[in-house]
Amino acid sequence: MGSVIWSLLLVVFLQIYIIAATTDAGDSAALKSLMDEWEKAPPSWVGGDPCGDSWVGIGCNDSRVTSVTLPSMKLVGRLSGDISTLSELQQVDLSYNNGLTGSLPTSIGNLKKLTNLILVGCGFNGPIPDAIGSLSQLRFLSLNSNGFTGRIPPSIGNLSNLYWLDLADNQLEGPIPVSSGSTPGLDMLIHTKHFHFGKNKLSGQIPAQLFSSSMTLIHVLFESNKLTGILPSTLGHVRTLEVVRFDNNSLNGRLPLNINNLTSVHDLFLSNNKLTGPLPNLTQMNSLNTLYLSNNSFDSADVPSWFPALPALTTLMMENTQLRGQIPAIFFELPNLQTVVLKGNQLNGTLDIGQISSNQLQIIDLQNNLITDFNNSDRPYNFDIILVGNPVCDETGTTRSYCNLPPSNSSPLYSTPSQNCLPVPCSSSQISSPLCRCAYPYTGTLNFRGLLFSAFGNSTPYQILEQSLMHFFQSHQLPVDSVSLSDPRMDPNEYFLLNLRAFPYGQESFNRTGISMIAFVFSNQTFKPPDQLFGPYFFRGDEYEHFSDDPANSKKSSIAIKIGAAAGASVLFLLLVLAGIYAYRQKKRAERATKESNPFAHWDPKKSSGSIPQLKGARCFSFEELKKYANNFSEANDIGSGGYGKVYRGTLPTGELIAIKRAQQGSMQGGLEFKTEIELLSRVHHKNVVSLLGFCFERGEQMLIYEYVPNGSLSDSLSGKSGIRMDWTRRLKIALGAARGLAYLHELANPPIIHRDIKSTNILLDERLNAKVADFGLSKPMGDSERGHVTTQVKGTMGYLDPEYYMTQQLTEKSDVYSFGVLMLEIVTARRPIERGKYIVREVRMAMDKTKSLYNLQEILDASMGFAATPKGLEKFVDLAMSCVEESGANRPTMGEVVKEIENIMQLAGMNPNAESASSSATYEEATKGGSLHPYGDDSFAYSGVFPASKIEPQ
Structure with a gap:
């Protein structure tokens, strides 16, 4: 009461x-x-x-208005030029109000502090005012999906702070503006990451001047315009590119040979042009997932020998490109292959699909070629092969399945199922949510402009996206109870569309603030989909008809509240x-109750049990709190187990996810050992070390509460269990993060800490694939008297264990270095340290020959890294690993030296070892203060799966 x-x-x-x-x-x-x-x-x-x-959508600092964010508010009318008098304005977001029409007022150029101008999916028309170019602080300019006409203002080239430029899906025409004399142009935007200009009427040639090596672009999207001429070779100078789209234009001439330099590109769309000449060699593009080259006039040539050299390839679309000859069987062994469409070519001879490696393959479409036989016709397979229109199917009476078109799938390929409940009948226009609750959801369509998968019938990508959406909504404390996805489809522009429904939490409908917050995270690109599956996107929100704060007497109610107050x-x-x-x-x-329930409050330093616990930042949780956060320690929240006990996922009242490590009876430490471990961990604070948030020591329970790390263990990713693509650059980054965490424990923690159990299951990956050292159950602090070594009982995991420590029982920091060397070998081989009786250190030593390419380790190294060309720095990485596993600890480097060497290897590979990942968990309030988040960086959000089951293992 x-x-x-x-x-x-x-x-x-x-x-x-x-x-x-x-x-x-x-x-x-x-x-x-x-x-x-x-x-x-x-x-x-x-x-x-x-x-x-408290006007909805209005943000203030003291008495000044700093933001107007009103997406999906059913606004109708024009944008008054008086908006320019809001001189402190930093954010404007009026997206998804298709009733907003008319032109943008020229006076908008007076908003000198504006950082975000976001008008996605409105009804604005007329020319984009040249005054836009005077908004010197602008970082986000999103005017896509309107009706803007005229030319792209050259003055946009003055926006030196611009990060995101999206003018797609308008009626813009004319040439692409570049600088000339005192006239600015888009080539001046060297810090801009995103050029989105698709679905307009841009014409003329692509200026060679548009691109340069000083640019940091990751997306260049000019699809569905009227561009002519050649694709300039300067495009190949922008090594940061990840998505390139020039499809559905009228480009002609030869493709530049140096397009092969774009080694980070994963989506390349050049279909439906008039390109000629030979196909360039794309061997170096080992990150390429999606390749669209259909309907061009390339020179008639045999199937390129570089097809099998694209290890990440999921989708190959080369319809009507004059290919001839036979497809090598090894091509179908690519591990990620999903869709192959080579219709309307001159492929001939016998088709041999060899040994299919990918379990995701959906279709091989070779209609209308010259194939005379099919070697594997009697072998069962669970994907579609289409050979209609080939001589092999021209025989009278042929009934083979591959000689018939597969039936079209009239039912939806995916729709979010109910979560262990029966859908309930809902009245009116309410809809039953995945949790079987009737409500009015907020709806819209996710439009993906790039896509790293094409197996649309596979439910896994949608489940991953659902999980990442809910993780985002919960971590940002948005009022969303559940989400559903449905009707995956491809539109004529090769955009992948998904219907989205977000259901309200704890009520039947959203209020205006809730809708504004949800719409904003899409319009402002704060939400980033998992980057190993989904590429650049935009969202089209529907009008919401059921605001809970729309009573007819809202004005009277407001006055009554003020009078009462x-x-x-x-x-x-x-x-x-x-x-x-x-x-x-x-x-x-x-306070009295806490003292009674918390044994640490009664810690008696006089009874040989140590001093009162010295905790730095670790919170004491009650058993009842953790029971509530973990849903009564239900089976649904059980996300891992081992010899120590179980790990449960929990949710704090703030929405933050936690991992609760609960000891089982019989495995619990004594009070002193438990106190010592908590004291040790509470002093450890580093971005590459898993953070201890708190503990529980009551009712006979011992529990440790850690930050929740969503992408599981390194072991999960190396084995393929997590579904995360582990290319060479990601492996290097993970190795560096783990090394930095371990170096911190050895050299900067007070007192220094020897981990004693470094292994791939104890390296966890966060939402940006940053490595975090975890599980300190065996860790040993080193006091001043123990700086050389400490004699102790041997503990650790076989395969990673330092043989010198095992023989002498003398533990030093170099014992961790040995384990880390084994981990490095595991990173490049994806093999467990001891596998089928073979020890990885011995296997590498025996096979290693430095006079040969890749040190003669091709049979041992993980092929999914791609070996079309030697990954830069890989041999130095192996050298470093072998120095870490030297028999004598004195001959091994320190972890500080290991960190420096991996940084040098990353620089050799063209990576910046000091690049910081943008946060993926900034609050909504932070996002609305003008801070921009990197929507699609190298460190973007990956699979938000469960906490790794392998995190706790028997010791």
């Missing part, structure tokens, strides 16, 4: 505080001008004090005094 009274008093106090706020008079007038232009302004826009009256002010002082006394007594009572 007391807590209820206290909550009510806080509400009254906050309401009075809000009424006391005052908005700058000029800003208030500007917002009223906007409201006068709109037929359906939000109902909360009443009163004369937008900041004080003012009346309550007369007794507020007395109530606050009474509540303060009550709160003080409750606090004292809670």
